[in-house]
Amino acid sequence: MQLSRRAFLAATGAVAAPLLLPGCGFVGGSSSSGGGTGAEGTLTFTTWGTDAELAGFRSAIDAFQQANEGATVNLNAVPYEQMFTNIDAQLQAGNPPDIFRVPYYTFGAYAGAGQLLDLSSYLSDGVQDQFTETAWAAVQNGGSPFGLPHHTDTSAILYNKQLLEAAGITDVPTSVDDAWTWEELGQVADRLKAGLPSGTYPFAYNWQGNGVTRWLSLLFQADGAFLDTDQKTPLIDSDAGRAAVEFSSSFFRNGWVPDTDTTTSSTYAADTWFSSTVAMVWSGAFQIPDADTTADFEWGVTYAPVDVRGGGDFGGNALVATQATNQPELAASFLEFVTQRDQMQGFCQSASLLPTRPDLLDGSLSFDVRPETTEVFVGQAGQVQPQDAAQVASPSMSGIIPVLKTQLDAAFLGSQDAATTVTNMAQGIADATGA
Numbered sequence: 477m478q479l480s481r482r483a484f485l486a487a488t489g490a491v492a493a494p495l496l497l498p499g500c501g502f503v504g505g506s507s508s509s510g511g512g513t514g515a516e517g518t519l520t521f522t523t524w525g526t527d528a529e530l531a532g533f534r535s536a537i538d539a540f541q542q543a544n545e546g547a548t549v550n551l552n553a554v555p556y557e558q559m560f561t562n563i564d565a566q567l568q569a570g571n572p573p574d575i576f577r578v579p580y581y582t583f584g585a586y587a588g589a590g591q592l593l594d595l596s597s598y599l600s601d602g603v604q605d606q607f608t609e610t611a612w613a614a615v616q617n618g619g620s621p622f623g624l625p626h627h628t629d630t631s632a633i634l635y636n637k638q639l640l641e642a643a644g645i646t647d648v649p650t651s652v653d654d655a656w657t658w659e660e661l662g663q664v665a666d667r668l669k670a671g672l673p674s675g676t677y678p679f680a681y682n683w684q685g686n687g688v689t690r691w692l693s694l695l696f697q698a699d700g701a702f703l704d705t706d707q708k709t710p711l712i713d714s715d716a717g718r719a720a721v722e723f724s725s726s727f728f729r730n731g732w733v734p735d736t737d738t739t740t741s742s743t744y745a746a747d748t749w750f751s752s753t754v755a756m757v758w759s760g761a762f763q764i765p766d767a768d769t770t771a772d773f774e775w776g777v778t779y780a781p782v783d784v785r786g787g788g789d790f791g792g793n794a795l796v797a798t799q800a801t802n803q804p805e806l807a808a809s810f811l812e813f814v815t816q817r818d819q820m821q822g823f824c825q826s827a828s829l830l831p832t833r834p835d836l837l838d839g840s841l842s843f844d845v846r847p848e849t850t851e852v853f854v855g856q857a858g859q860v861q862p863q864d865a866a867q868v869a870s871p872s873m874s875g876i877i878p879v880l881k882t883q884l885d886a887a888f889l890g891s892q893d894a895a896t897t898v899t900n901m902a903q904g905i906a907d908a909t910g911a
Contacts, residue, residue, distance in 0.1 A: 588871025696787030875908030
């Protein structure tokens, strides 16, 4: 049975909802029609996306082709659930697309395997300065850029106004500096638990499936890390690691979340919020269009909590060129074009996503849907630190994710304490990275 749009996002950890789209076949390889000068030739570009995202890509392609008369970019839109199975097969066969879209937590595996084009020799001078330090860190491998950060997303808290007001909670943080502390969030959760109807819970966390990387937000808020700067050595066996596991495990001990809100659950956090089973849910900005059209209650958005510091997950996607492309100059030129200010602004505003350029974080960005929520998500994204994003770009994330899921669920369900959990995590991470 096909997953719902919200459920699929929660399961994959993706920041954009997948649709079954036309063009499910893959167009592989590149062909040259002008000598590969950087202004002429044909590129193939494979991506998934919502209607708004695909419209944004098509608009960018049209503008790029008009600016480069001899250039052609063939867009191939595919369902997310087929995207990387096919990309992997094409890479193995030596016939991949010239360009594709990839989540940051998957980027490292491709860059580390030598499958992406090192853009160092092809980018214009000063390109690095066009992106936030955090976003630039997320596309590095061995000190070189192997992609350009196209957009990001991070989790804030969507809340059901009626359920909060029924429990007497009307003072919701309206600035990032006033975000609830962990202790204050616990107090809010206790008040909600006492005031909500039976079978309704204070909140749900969006860590299902590959979204388990969103648990790392709590680790970062405790000022912890799971990898050293070499992206191999585990650092999670620490006071901060134990604090993050203890705090998140308390969600279950205290009855603040449904019992089903585990990382491996088939019940997804967003759906429990839409059904009013929970009063609040951690969610990315991508959820705003769904909430605007689907939620049958008044809702708002506030900031994720803070502990030692603020922190958040660095979601979103990069655009990368494959090492096998015959058009490296043209591919780099297209990547630069798509991440120009005007192109990125239009894409992010229509798709409810966050930009990776600092010149769009000055108040000039406004989502087309529920524009008043833009400030919250932009402010929350500002809590993500470069060192946090760099860890998630590790080439070993595909091996680290199942370690996090297994160990966290053991802690959540009460079969092991926080100290044992982080010790087991450290060993599993070391096994995944070869440290």
